[in-house]
Amino acid sequence: MKFGASVWPFHRDPAYDDGLRRIAAMGLTAVELIAWDRATLDSYYTPVTIRHLRALLDDLGLELSEFVSTPRGMASPDASQRDQAVDHFKRMVDVALELGTNLVNGVAPYPFEIPYPPMMQKHNYQEWTIALDPALDWGQNWADFVDVVRRCCDVCEACGVRWALESHPYRWMRNTASMQRLIEHVGSPALGMNYDPSHLFPMGEMPQVVIYELGERIFHTHFSDNDGTNNAHWRPGKGKIDWRSVLQALQAVGYDGVISIELEDVPGSGLRADNSTPLLDRETVLARDYLAALCVELGIAVES
8 A cells, every 4th residue: 555645635726736745745655636627627737737747746756546526417417417527527537547547536426416515514503404306306317327427437448447436425426335336237347436434434334344345346545534423534543433444444355555645624724725734734744654553553565
């Protein structure tokens, strides 16, 4: 295994040069880049910028572990929006390959693209609910979503790319069972999970059990902690996730990929601010050192 980090807590929006340099300076050896939307995918990831980023990654000794972008409209009732989502996905795959990775990541959509209230605000609500039209056809929306995923997986298979789909609360893929159901319905070896226990834990999952259940379908990881009441992203060791058991499970199923530290809600994070501060660097190093010590105890080799 090797340790890396997501670039967006360092810089939510491009350019990402400073974030890449800071991640490399901490001794991490992998990183994720992101395009938050189609506009960024087209405007920032130009041929010139892609060449620059590849050269910078090489100079810093960083592996691009995956490229992240979430197409909007994957579960839209509007067929034209679903087509646009597939087109976005095709462009994401092209950019990923041009940047030098064959792994892409995106978050599963809400059913019907209806946004749910942010889970991190749950403790402020007297009643936690969402208004839904009883006439919505849930079976049809699932079928439409599966069709989009199948079309995206066809793109992946044609290009030698894998798709690490990420679960989030209340989405069409939100836990182990929904991931297994999607894999079964789509039937593509290109489809797997970006394992992020900070989203699985508050959905009632025991994080290490997810790993045993999905096995080789875990393509990539995001590591952050919380107490299970919402999907906050704290430093590993600051919440209630049993990281020793998580690492032990990854070892048992043969995972030898990147442990990507994603600290969106720690002191210094720049995800919800104009920029991050050195406090984020400290939190990231503390997370890496905590996890590395567990790896030593478990006899897990960590590439440096």
